[in-house]
Amino acid sequence: MNEKKIDLSDLNMTDEELFAPVNHDDLESEKITAPRYSYWHSVFRVFFKKKINIVLLAVLAVLLVFTYVYPAIIGYDAAVDPYINLMDSTAKHLNPQTAMAKFGSNIHWILGSGASGQSTFDAIWYGSSISVSLALICALINMTIGVIVGAVWGFSKKVDVFMTEVYNVIANIPYILLISVIVLIMSASFWTMVFALTVTGWIGIAYFIRTQVIIIRDREYNLASRCLGTPITRIASKNILPFMTSVIVTLAAAEIPSYISYEVFLSYIGMGLSDMSLGKLIEASQNAMQTPGWEIEFWSPVAVASIITIVLYVVGQNLGDASDPRTHM
Amino acid sequence: MTKYLINRILRGICSIVIVVGIVMVMVYSALDRNLIFAADSMYSHVKSNAKEVYMMQQWERYGYVDYVPYADYMRELVRDEEITQEQYNAAISFANKAEQDSESVAEFVKRFTEEYESKGYKVVRLDGKMKGKTKKYQDGGEPRLYAYKDIPVLMRLVNYFKDLISVDNIHNVEDDIENRGITFTLYDPAYGGEKFSPAVMGNGTHYKYLFYCNDSFPYIHQNLVKINLGLSYSIRQGIDVFQTMTESQGSYAYSTVTYPSGVVAEAADDLHSATYVSGSFAGGGPVVKANFVDDYTNISTNKNGMSKIGYSFTIGIIAVFLSYLVAVPLGIVMALRKDKLLDHIGTFYIVFITAVPSLAYIFLFKSLGGKFGLPTTFDMENPTWLMYVLPIISLSLPSIAGLMKWLRRYMIDQMNSDYVKFARSGGLSEGEIFRKHILKNAIIPIIHDIPGSVLGALTGAIITERVYVVPGVGNMLTRAINAYDNGVIIGMVLFYAVLTVTSVILGDVLMSVLDPRISFTAKAR
Numbered sequence: 001m002n003e004k005k006i007d008l009s010d011l012n013m014t015d016e017e018l019f020a021p022v023n024h025d026d027l028e029s030e031k032i033t034a035p036r037y038s039y040w041h042s043v044f045r046v047f048f049k050k051k052i053n054i055v056l057l058a059v060l061a062v063l064l065v066f067t068y069v070y071p072a073i074i075g076y077d078a079a080v081d082p083y084i085n086l087m088d089s090t091a092k093h094l095n096p097q098t099a100m101a102k103f104g105s106n107i108h109w110i111l112g113s114g115a116s117g118q119s120t121f122d123a124i125w126y127g128s129s130i131s132v133s134l135a136l137i138c139a140l141i142n143m144t145i146g147v148i149v150g151a152v153w154g155f156s157k158k159v160d161v162f163m164t165e166v167y168n169v170i171a172n173i174p175y176i177l178l179i180s181v182i183v184l185i186m187s188a189s190f191w192t193m194v195f196a197l198t199v200t201g202w203i204g205i206a207y208f209i210r211t212q213v214i215i216i217r218d219r220e221y222n223l224a225s226r227c228l229g230t231p232i233t234r235i236a237s238k239n240i241l242p243f244m245t246s247v248i249v250t251l252a253a254a255e256i257p258s259y260i261s262y263e264v265f266l267s268y269i270g271m272g273l274s275d276m277s278l279g280k281l282i283e284a285s286q287n288a289m290q291t292p293g294w295e296i297e298f299w300s301p302v303a304v305a306s307i308i309t310i311v312l313y314v315v316g317q318n319l320g321d322a323s324d325p326r327t328h329m
Numbered sequence: 330m331t332k333y334l335i336n337r338i339l340r341g342i343c344s345i346v347i348v349v350g351i352v353m354v355m356v357y358s359a360l361d362r363n364l365i366f367a368a369d370s371m372y373s374h375v376k377s378n379a380k381e382v383y384m385m386q387q388w389e390r391y392g393y394v395d396y397v398p399y400a401d402y403m404r405e406l407v408r409d410e411e412i413t414q415e416q417y418n419a420a421i422s423f424a425n426k427a428e429q430d431s432e433s434v435a436e437f438v439k440r441f442t443e444e445y446e447s448k449g450y451k452v453v454r455l456d457g458k459m460k461g462k463t464k465k466y467q468d469g470g471e472p473r474l475y476a477y478k479d480i481p482v483l484m485r486l487v488n489y490f491k492d493l494i495s496v497d498n499i500h501n502v503e504d505d506i507e508n509r510g511i512t513f514t515l516y517d518p519a520y521g522g523e524k525f526s527p528a529v530m531g532n533g534t535h536y537k538y539l540f541y542c543n544d545s546f547p548y549i550h551q552n553l554v555k556i557n558l559g560l561s562y563s564i565r566q567g568i569d570v571f572q573t574m575t576e577s578q579g580s581y582a583y584s585t586v587t588y589p590s591g592v593v594a595e596a597a598d599d600l601h602s603a604t605y606v607s608g609s610f611a612g613g614g615p616v617v618k619a620n621f622v623d624d625y626t627n628i629s630t631n632k633n634g635m636s637k638i639g640y641s642f643t644i645g646i647i648a649v650f651l652s653y654l655v656a657v658p659l660g661i662v663m664a665l666r667k668d669k670l671l672d673h674i675g676t677f678y679i680v681f682i683t684a685v686p687s688l689a690y691i692f693l694f695k696s697l698g699g700k701f702g703l704p705t706t707f708d709m710e711n712p713t714w715l716m717y718v719l720p721i722i723s724l725s726l727p728s729i730a731g732l733m734k735w736l737r738r739y740m741i742d743q744m745n746s747d748y749v750k751f752a753r754s755g756g757l758s759e760g761e762i763f764r765k766h767i768l769k770n771a772i773i774p775i776i777h778d779i780p781g782s783v784l785g786a787l788t789g790a791i792i793t794e795r796v797y798v799v800p801g802v803g804n805m806l807t808r809a810i811n812a813y814d815n816g817v818i819i820g821m822v823l824f825y826a827v828l829t830v831t832s833v834i835l836g837d838v839l840m841s842v843l844d845p846r847i848s849f850t851a852k853a854r
Contacts (some may be wrong), residue, residue: 169351170826171353172345172826172829173822177355181359196456260686264686265686265688269792269795298692303689305686309686310685313684314682
């Protein structure tokens, strides 16, 4: 047991002060005091408690700087830079050592040069800026439409019957076919790709959200809320949406990298963008993979794409975990 | 239950029809029809009026328009004996310009124009184009006269589903032939007539053999009912998609064949595939005359390799088995050892597979497998079991990750539920709780996906098959899209849609059979 005792004389208080009666207030005693709770404050507290998340965020920041700032700093021009060494046959397919010996030891050549003598490193980051932008924009559009439609779909039984049939139809149209038809009609530009990936892409998300809404919609607390006369919009925004935040964040975390992967896949089968995105780079260098000594041309865009997707995915998953209020205890 | 199932199946068929309809609108209306000439070398060679006609002919083959040249119309009139050969000869060659036509030509041209315009066709007359001021036509500059009409999508859809399944009958052949009927034999003449092998043969049917036996799986074969998914135009001209998918590939497989004429030879010809081609015996070369006795001369050949669908399914089904075999125990162990080392390793693997583009790890495993001496490309001529290893691994990796992720999730959810706590407080042993309560409940959503993965194995895998050069069905859709082969695109879409709709229904049925709590007859949800 702790034998430490407080000596009252140390407090320098008079007996009156020490033994003053405290008024008992019935009203005060009914109040339940709890520590102040701010949702997003707690989310970030839980998120940053894990040291790995800080490391991952730093890596993500570096990746984003290279993706968006680096091409701007070096003034990368997609119409000029890939072809500056086109006529120089000794500049093509160089490994990092020979490239740096030829062009000087600077950051451009640390991954060697590609099939037309361009710097692989510069091309990767320019490609990455296209791929990441595509993924972010598509995820934003699909998540917004998907969550809104999914919420309505889950709430209304009439909409449910109709939308389930629509889903059965749309889910059966091969994605590749839809994208290639749209690309053929409109041209393989960036915004066409965004359109192609979002024109039906939201329905999968909406379906997922619908299932979640149905699960939560009929819980007892919502039933009670409805019995008390809470309007449906208030149930949706105050009772259900907070519950969905972690689901939505987790879903978004899986969506963003999946668009990068999808872009790589489409480019590989020859249906991708016309811009030199990461997928297009991988597709263009796949022949180099089979040639001994040239593998780095293929593996470096693959590695960068993988690192970006992994970091985005893990950060997003951890943020999703942190945004679940049950982890805030 | 039956009523519910019928309802589900009907709704499934409806959505399949709508999907095919949407795709037809997409490929026939939304796409510029000139795209089919993008990779066509003939197109750049034909010139002037001949180019217009060539375009019409191609569009007709690709199913865009119904095209009738004047000459065909006239020939039909002769065949129907409405006009005589003399009238035909007088009217067939029309002049450079309409006003230069002779009287009989003008009469028939007028008749042709009126008849087809009344049917909604557009009649086009292209005047002859001369080389400068000479009397010679330019390259392809001959005058042309034809009628054409766009085929509406709805009509195409109806026709497509009407022709989807065809049943052979003895009145199939239009020619005048004797002894229409069906014969049954216990000793198939294709094997020399001595070996016991029952067969049903038809005369007047499209196929000569309606049923026959051979020594390859499933031993009894039929030609009576055929599925027509749509004709290919550019990938394999004039061949049905279904046949392309199911036909054997590779080098010729020779065997002793007894031809209908009695000639015995070592050949790869598959006599059981004989179909009727009008006038082929009379017009055939000496080989045909020596081997055959009637017009059932169109035969395909036996080949050593499997069919496209065969390769895809072999790889796919082994990968499915392997993934359930690996993923189910691993997922269970991960859930039981939650937050221990094994769980972390498993989670890392799941994150890796989910986040990294599939292309990256397929290539990674290809190069790793190559280092261990495994064959990295598929070789139909020298098949070994080793060449299946890498494609199977590449296919199972992502499905293992997916299965592990969900099984672990479901298990943990069940472990935290109240009935498990109750069972524990009731004194049940951990093993009993695990086997009889947790696993039984957690495995049900996993079982729901089994029909989907088994049927999904039929569709092949795009990247895996491309990377390992597997001659499977996975690449057919992308190849068809690149070649604007509308017939193949629609056939493949129908094939995919049927498989997905079936697998969802089968999954629901399987789930309701295994879990008595799930009932589809209950009205309230």
